[in-house]
């Protein structure tokens with residue numbers, strides 16, 4: 001029996017993870033489950049899985065959570081400090097599935113345990129960069145990539161030497177607007193953006209898929225997870241989302257990982273690592289039914305996000321944290337109907353042009369860069 005904590009348990013990744021845990025309940029003891037503010041759902045999950053502690057990030061929800069969990073011996077806590085405390089409770093595996101830089105501090109606390117962290121929360125790694133990878137190295141933590149592309153690359157690398165890698169190619173679906181003209185993109189709504197053709201995901205990552213910021217963030221994520229150098233990382237659009245990414249070796253051999261567009265596959269790969277486990281996906285990959293796998297180069301005129309991310313990765317230091325924070329603010333404004341779709345990338349570029357912090361050396365410095373970049377983004381959006 002292994003112990004597991006799930007940060008962001010009520011989200012898309014969190015519930016897919018719990019779906020797999022539910023199917024092999026006798027193999028897992030659940031330590032911490034966390035959510036932002038959805039007390040009812042968090043309490044329901046904590047009861048079902050007999051969690052040791054349930055935490056709401058929203059500090060005002062403490063009383064409601066305590067009431068919902070009264071008398072059953074599950075600790076209830078709330079607030080950002082409580083999130084970090086819960087992530088520090090000993091667990092063999094922590095699934096980092098909070099959305100945004102809000103997940104950074106608890107993810108770092110989980111990493112500091114020196115056990116295994118399965119990372120879905122790409123914004124945390126993009127923001128912290130070397131501050132996170134240094135902590136992983138310091139504690140000898142096993143960091144397993146849960147993002148489907150990075151999980152694919154991890155499988156294709158299978159312990160090979162990075163020196164033998166010629167290319168790592170991240171595939172991108174291109175999102176729901178991949179065939180839209182620039183004029184059409186100006187009219188794209190939040191409802192259209194969150195309807196992804198292949199994947200069922202949270203709102204923020206769905207918008208990121210539509211703008212291609214998701215692939216931009218993943219480019220920076222790959223740079224940190226697989227240090228082959230920026231010049232050996234590239235992106236290709238693959239609308240069917242069957243090939244999840246590829247590794248080409250120096251002898252000319254390319255390995256790809258294929259599978260259905262269901263996050264339970266990469267999640268299972270992390271949960272069972274280095275073994276394999278069953279998933280409830282009964283259908284075998286039917287390439288004859290799929291018929292065609294197609295590929296094309298990304299269009300960075302209509303979708304500038306991957307260019308901005310590549311430039312931010314090259315600049316390094318605190319710049320990726322600025323890119324991420326500006327994108328989080330712009331996506332929230334887009335989802336709230338305050339700005340149009342193409343203003344998201346324009347806002348990120350404007351913030352990058354205004355704010356170039358020194359490289360953060362520790363977690364609190366990363367969080368300070370994140371906070372300042374959010375303030376600059378808010379000013380840009382306000383026209384200031």
Ligand code: NAD
Pocket residue numbers: 007008009010011012013014034035036037038057097098099100102103120121122123146147148199200201202203204205263
């Ligand atoms: P989601 O919006 O469905 O869920 C987010 C979770 O984080 C929820 O449990 C929510 O309560 C919690 N949360 C939100 N704001 C918080 C805050 N300020 N403080 C603490 N907790 C907070 O998101 P998701 O789609 O599950 O994505 C989670 C992460 O996984 C993201 O970083 C995303 O990029 C990454 N990811 C998701 C998918 C996917 O298919 N959904 C695939 C690859 C990577």
Ligand code: MG
Pocket residue numbers: 147148149150218
């Ligand atoms: Mg991905």
